[in-house]
Amino acid sequence: MSKIIGLIPARMAASRFPGKPLHPILGRPMIEHVYQRARLYPRWDVLALCTCDEAIQDFAQAKGWPVIMTADTHTRALDRVAEAAAKCGIDIADDDIVLNVQGDEPMMHPDMIAATIKPLEERPGEVRGTMLAMDIVDEAQFRNPDALKIIHDLSGRVLYTSRQPIPHCKQFGPELGAKRIYGIFGFRWDFLKLFTDLPPSPLEIKEACDSNRLYDHGYHQHIAPYPFQPSYSVDSPHDIHLVEAAMADDPLWGKY
Template sequence: MSIVYGCYGIIPARYDSSRFPGKPMADICGKPMFWHVWNSACKCPEMDKVVLATDSPIIQDAAEKLGVPVVMTADTHTSGTDRVLEAARKLSLPDDCVVVNIQGDEPCLAPEMLSELVSPFADGSVRVTTLASPITAEEAQSPDRVKVALAKDSRALYFSRSPIPYSHDGSGKYLLHIGLYGFRMEALETFAGTDASPLEKRERLEQLRLLENGIPIHVTVTEHSCHGVDRPEDLDTAIKILEREKI
């Protein structure tokens, strides 16, 4: 596939976390977690550049020692998207480029997922993209697993913590939303310039702000899975996966 736009990955990395303080610095196979995310993202051929965006001098110092490009951002941001936007502005990225918000707690990220994420931007009308993967009806019951329902053209109809679409007989397929986003720079600016929407507040899902403001989200269904590190006990799984890949 020929990519005709600039594509930039930004990894928001906040040091403070109520569930896992210092998470981006967690040691995985001798390197901090943020390095593994950056290293995987750099293997995506569509990425022109991948940088870390942080509010922590500790993370900044570690990144510089490891040769990871880093942008310092404010410590007042309430979301990773806001941090990504500040970094994109500091990098003076053009309006027609694609900015990819890469979760900083995905050390096992498959580079192919980023290729799938940005592929829809070959269509100049696409403004925002994300990913989803199939899950079972049992898994869909958890409010921690955000579900998405799609139109025939792969646009997101709705995101919810509830199982959607509802199935009266308990059957049907469900799609798990994967929190990777691609934005045209202008769409990222528009998103940040609007207030939190009613549905966003109700579901506590910021992507609903886009839908409520008429900005479509194109969803690519991937067969790849995520293994995010939310808590310290998740590190063992990530380490086993990365060690298995090395073997």
């Protein structure tokens, strides 16, 4: 069975919300919510934070959590995750699975991790990379540029991701089938290494989305479908209030 390595990238210099990994949510730093929820998934061979910031390293070490220091030159989370995976302390085979669990997803659930891994294990010859794809049921989120929308073909192969409201519609409704990226990505190790060997691409830079690097160079990920649930990423200080209101009713709150 393939090993499963989970890495949570975080940095203090986020352009829209500096310092957000350690910003409190219901009295605990955001990165603590992410790590504690991720560790509820039972199949990890490795689970660690990865960062270039001593403040995050100090916080993790004080908690006794694994943390891997990376270069401060990375502009994309997947490049940071790839460096951390190479330093994680175990031998990783090409078919082992590396997961990037974004450090700004404080409401993630462990079954989301299982969903992200599922296509990799069920279609091993075809699927080398996945992204969790959550249904969009709200027009405001559909039109929000912070939510990266996904266009995919009938087999689930991702064709493009954009901050624009796609697919086009005259009137939004759930029947549109719009999906957004939820910040959990799965890769076979050889595919993640390939990603880091590719140069940054025009559509990656224009959309500020790592995955478009693959599509620009002729490679693909597949969606890992997940139904809508009231779960918010933290992209700006305003999102803290949304998360705190929703987390109060979240069944995982209070279990860590």
